[in-house]
Amino acid sequence: MAEITISALCHSYDGDLSDRSRLALKGIDHVWLDGGAYALLGPSGGGKSSMLNIISGLVRPTAGRILFDGREVTDLRPEERNIAQVFQFPVLYDTMSVAENLAFPLRNRRLPAPLIARRVAEVAEMLDLGPLLKRRAAGLGAADKQKISLGRGLVREDVAAILFDEPLTVIDPQVKFELRRKLKLVHETLKLTLVYVTHDQNEALTFADEVVVMSHGELLQAGTPEALYERPSHSFVGRFIGSPGMNFLPCALEGGEIRFDGGRLPARGLAVPGRAKLALGLRPQAIRPAAAPTGIEADLIEVEERGSYRIVDLALGANRIKMRLPEDIPLPAGRFPLAFNLSSTLVYADDQLVGDLTHA
Amino acid sequence: MHKLEDNRAWFLVIPVFVLVAFNAVVPLMTVVNYSVQDIFGPGQRAFVGVEWFREMLRDPTVQSAFLRQILFSLLVLAMQIPLGVGVALLLPRSGWKSSLAIILVAIPLLVPFNVVGTIWQVYARPEIGLFGRLINATGIDYNYTASPLAAWVTLLLMDAWHWAPLVILLAFAGLCSIPEPYYQAARIDGASRAAVFRFIELPKLRGVLTIAVLLRFMDSFMIYTEPFVVTGGGPGSSTTFLSIRLVNMAVGQFDLGPAAAFSLMYFLVILLFSYVFYTIMKLNNAR
Numbered sequence: 001m002a003e004i005t006i007s008a009l010c011h012s013y014d015g016d017l018s019d020r021s022r023l024a025l026k027g028i029d030h031v032w033l034d035g036g037a038y039a040l041l042g043p044s045g046g047g048k049s050s051m052l053n054i055i056s057g058l059v060r061p062t063a064g065r066i067l068f069d070g071r072e073v074t075d076l077r078p079e080e081r082n083i084a085q086v087f088q089f090p091v092l093y094d095t096m097s098v099a100e101n102l103a104f105p106l107r108n109r110r111l112p113a114p115l116i117a118r119r120v121a122e123v124a125e126m127l128d129l130g131p132l133l134k135r136r137a138a139g140l141g142a143a144d145k146q147k148i149s150l151g152r153g154l155v156r157e158d159v160a161a162i163l164f165d166e167p168l169t170v171i172d173p174q175v176k177f178e179l180r181r182k183l184k185l186v187h188e189t190l191k192l193t194l195v196y197v198t199h200d201q202n203e204a205l206t207f208a209d210e211v212v213v214m215s216h217g218e219l220l221q222a223g224t225p226e227a228l229y230e231r232p233s234h235s236f237v238g239r240f241i242g243s244p245g246m247n248f249l250p251c252a253l254e255g256g257e258i259r260f261d262g263g264r265l266p267a268r269g270l271a272v273p274g275r276a277k278l279a280l281g282l283r284p285q286a287i288r289p290a291a292a293p294t295g296i297e298a299d300l301i302e303v304e305e306r307g308s309y310r311i312v313d314l315a316l317g318a319n320r321i322k323m324r325l326p327e328d329i330p331l332p333a334g335r336f337p338l339a340f341n342l343s344s345t346l347v348y349a350d351d352q353l354v355g356d357l358t359h360a
Numbered sequence: 361m362h363k364l365e366d367n368r369a370w371f372l373v374i375p376v377f378v379l380v381a382f383n384a385v386v387p388l389m390t391v392v393n394y395s396v397q398d399i400f401g402p403g404q405r406a407f408v409g410v411e412w413f414r415e416m417l418r419d420p421t422v423q424s425a426f427l428r429q430i431l432f433s434l435l436v437l438a439m440q441i442p443l444g445v446g447v448a449l450l451l452p453r454s455g456w457k458s459s460l461a462i463i464l465v466a467i468p469l470l471v472p473f474n475v476v477g478t479i480w481q482v483y484a485r486p487e488i489g490l491f492g493r494l495i496n497a498t499g500i501d502y503n504y505t506a507s508p509l510a511a512w513v514t515l516l517l518m519d520a521w522h523w524a525p526l527v528i529l530l531a532f533a534g535l536c537s538i539p540e541p542y543y544q545a546a547r548i549d550g551a552s553r554a555a556v557f558r559f560i561e562l563p564k565l566r567g568v569l570t571i572a573v574l575l576r577f578m579d580s581f582m583i584y585t586e587p588f589v590v591t592g593g594g595p596g597s598s599t600t601f602l603s604i605r606l607v608n609m610a611v612g613q614f615d616l617g618p619a620a621a622f623s624l625m626y627f628l629v630i631l632l633f634s635y636v637f638y639t640i641m642k643l644n645n646a647r
Binding site: 053056084085087089093094095096109149 | 541542544548549559564
């Protein structure tokens with residue numbers, strides 16, 4: 001168990017830090033608290049796997065430091081860091097039985113046989129692998145194989161953290177749910193620091209206490225799933241999280257009013273940096289058809305039924321926005337007024353959150 | 361809609377039938393035809409049944425050539441498979457160094473068989489060849505035209521030079537196809553280099569090594585050109601392998617009947633051995 005601190009981490013795969021645009025990681029600071037369940041979320045190629053491999057020691061960062069419980073580990077090799085890592089595809093030693101697979105990390109460390117047998121039995125018990133111990137690992141299903149990969153990490157008693165690199169990619173949907181619950185259970189039992197890389201927001205939001213969003217080698221936001229959903233601090237986070245993602249309307253602040261194509265809203269007390277590019281961020285849930293005129297009128301373009309709710313495409317001035325409407329709210333036709341939930345109407349300056357319109 | 365009446369499909373496969381007939385069935389049947397007859401001259405022949413087969417099985421020169429052949433093939437496999445895997449492990453896996461290494465390794469495969477023979481015939485000569493002179497300079501009496509041992513060593517080295525690259529290329533391709541996470545997981549598990557080879561690389565190489573063993577066995581069991589050029593089967597008959605004995609019989613002594621019986625059995629033995637090898641390795645893989 002460990003608290004993992006990352007400070008000023010930069011990484012370039014060719015070792016050249018001069019061109020910032022080509023860095024895999026662009027100066028990241030973060031603390032992964034001991035025992036926390038973290039999801040590392042972002043699009044492919046955003047630097048998530050690089051980050052994970054740097055924590056486990058498979059990749060040495062070009063610059064920056066990693067500390068486990070305040071102890072510098074930047075130059076330690078993976079086997080010296082006591083990290084368990086589970087990869088996207090199950091990694092097994094095909095010629096060994098399940099029990100031998102689980103025992104392998106301990107055998108390599110030359111631990112006494114009775115201790116190895118005890119640890120293997122414990123881990124097998126925890127992961128429900130008991131009945132399979134004698135079987136050859138190669139013949140098992142993907143879910144069991146992933147459990148064995150995880151078990152090989154857990155079998156060491158002094159594991160500092162478990163890292164998952166999109167571990168459910170090759171798992172059938174039916175088994176996925178069960179395996180995810182198992183992972184969560186293991187985490188709760190062992191109270192290990194857990195970092196879970198995924199590009200699937202549902203997986204991240206349901207799994208983690210804290211979600212860390214990365215894109216283009218930068219850490220954009222770290223926070224609870226609620227915080228990420230309700231107050232994305234970067235417009236990318238707003239677009240990336242939620243289905244559909246946040247709507248963004250280009251706007252301008254003039255005389256205490258936010259003006260955008262199609263309407264205006266009072267915004268007294270809102271301060272934005274000069275010359276910044278402004279945009280209004282609106283969750284599709286924060287938009288509703290209004291009974292009385294509100295000064296904002298939109299045209300209905302398309303309705304997509306999604307079971308208990310509908311996704312409605314609207315034209316607001318020159319912009320297209322999406323509204324998420326529960327099925328019990330009737331849908332007006334043609335052109336109709338819209339109401340925005342002001343506490344959920346966020347203002348972004350150069351993609352950074354600067355506030356909402358509540359105080360107006 | 362059934363179109364059972366349309367037999368045009370047969371018409372379309374005729375080219376394949378013709379091709380297979382001319383390159384396999386017809387020549388093979390000619391050999392079968394010779395193997396059951398005693399041919400005295402044009403138009404003069406007698407049917408002898410399986411007499412030639414019986415005679416060939418009893419022929420001591422054929423028997424010793426067969427044992428020699430098996431020994432040669434086993435030695436070839438024992439040398440070239442470990443050598444090929446070993447060299448493949450040392451090759452760089454990516455970048456221009458990798459491409460260059462592959463090209464250099466593959467060069468011997470592009471040399472025609474009789475040229476390989478000629479190269480080694482000269483290279484290993486004790487009086488003028490670089491290799492032969494060098495060995496003799498170290499005080500070892502090495503002369504492949506006089507000593508059977510020296511002749512065998514020369515042929516085995518030559519075959520390794522010519523064909524180990526095939527094993528290297530196959531093993532290299534196998535190694536390159538192992539996904540990176542296997543190596544990463546092994547590092548996290550604290551596996552030694554030897555354990556990585558034993559538990560990751562070797563199991564993953566199984567498929568390509570099966571192919572390498574089969575190819576090297578069949579090729580070495582049929583070897584003709586290179587030993588013919590280097591030693592001509594000598595000294596004495598110490599390097600007279602099956603194919604050399606066969607050619608002497610068919611072309612030298614013009615014993616077409618016995619030679620035909622011999623070739624059929626030779627062909628069947630290769631087929632049988634390959635089948636057995638393949639079955640054993642497939643069973644191994646499935647287990």
